[in-house]
Amino acid sequence: MKLAATDFDGTFCPIRAAVPEENLAAVRTWQAAGHKFGINTGRGIGLIGLELQKYETLAPDFLICNNGAVIVDGKGEILASLVYPQDVLRGVLSLPQFAAGSDPLLIITERETFSLRPNPDVELGIGVMPEVTLAAAKAMPGVVQLSMRCETTEAAEAVARAVHDAFPQLSGNINRNYLDLNLEGADKAAGIARLLAVTGWQVAPEDLFVIGDDKNDLPAIERYHGYTVETAADFMKQAARAVYPTVGDMLLENLA
Numbered sequence: 579m580k581l582a583a584t585d586f587d588g589t590f591c592p593i594r595a596a597v598p599e600e601n602l603a604a605v606r607t608w609q610a611a612g613h614k615f616g617i618n619t620g621r622g623i624g625l626i627g628l629e630l631q632k633y634e635t636l637a638p639d640f641l642i643c644n645n646g647a648v649i650v651d652g653k654g655e656i657l658a659s660l661v662y663p664q665d666v667l668r669g670v671l672s673l674p675q676f677a678a679g680s681d682p683l684l685i686i687t688e689r690e691t692f693s694l695r696p697n698p699d700v701e702l703g704i705g706v707m708p709e710v711t712l713a714a715a716k717a718m719p720g721v722v723q724l725s726m727r728c729e730t731t732e733a734a735e736a737v738a739r740a741v742h743d744a745f746p747q748l749s750g751n752i753n754r755n756y757l758d759l760n761l762e763g764a765d766k767a768a769g770i771a772r773l774l775a776v777t778g779w780q781v782a783p784e785d786l787f788v789i790g791d792d793k794n795d796l797p798a799i800e801r802y803h804g805y806t807v808e809t810a811a812d813f814m815k816q817a818a819r820a821v822y823p824t825v826g827d828m829l830l831e832n833l834a
Contacts, residue, residue: 579614579781580614580787580832581614582615588791614779622689638652644722646769646770647769658772660764661761676726681695685715723758725756727756738750758794804819
């Protein structure tokens with residue numbers, strides 16, 4: 579058995595576009611051969627679910643959500659999660675970048691997403707990401723991720739450093755100018771290791787195929803000698819074992 583784990587935004591699904599049919603067809607061929615396929619994403623269960631439900635034939639065997647903080651099986655059951663301690667959550671949300679800042683900010687629990695400051699670029703209704711107050715966010719149970727849209731990648735990196743200095747239990751996973759704050763031990767590489775541990779799947783290193791396009795994918799690309807796509811930044815192409823036009827191309831070339 580082989581296992582493929584792909585980033586979603588910018589890798590499996592081009593930015594501001596639909597998933598190419600060639601990717602969907604390649605996944606079906608991959609799974610029909612007895613291999614496992616899943617999504618390794620910074621999104622929470624709810625937001626990645628909204629995207630996946632657009633494609634009736636797409637049935638991942640697993641989801642690694644929130645940069646490895648939440649592991650989900652093919653039936654949608656949570657197998658493992660890394661949840662913020664309440665004192666850490668209260669402390670982070672008391673930092674000025676969060677309590678008094680203006681950057682859009684999401685509070686993500688194991689299954690739900692809440693908006694402390696709405697992102698005007700996200701075309702989702704209030705029913706998908708209900709707005710909450712700062713006080714309610716500080717008391718929220720089951721939080722696995724705080725997600726902030728910063729003005730630039732450099733701004734996201736600065737916030738990540740400030741948070742880690744104040745709370746070493748947390749680290750930042752950055753994708754373009756988006757910052758996801760998770761517990762230490764939550765990144766896309768650790769998420770794959772956690773998936774294999776909780777499922778008991780036996781996958782040889784040479785049968786594990788990981789692909790992504792940006793900075794939060796880098797730990798997994800480096801740890802598992804993974805791949806990237808042609809639209810990725812140069813630093814990803816330098817780190818990757820090979821560059822493919824699409825995820826589908828990677829799957830089909832490594833099918834046998």
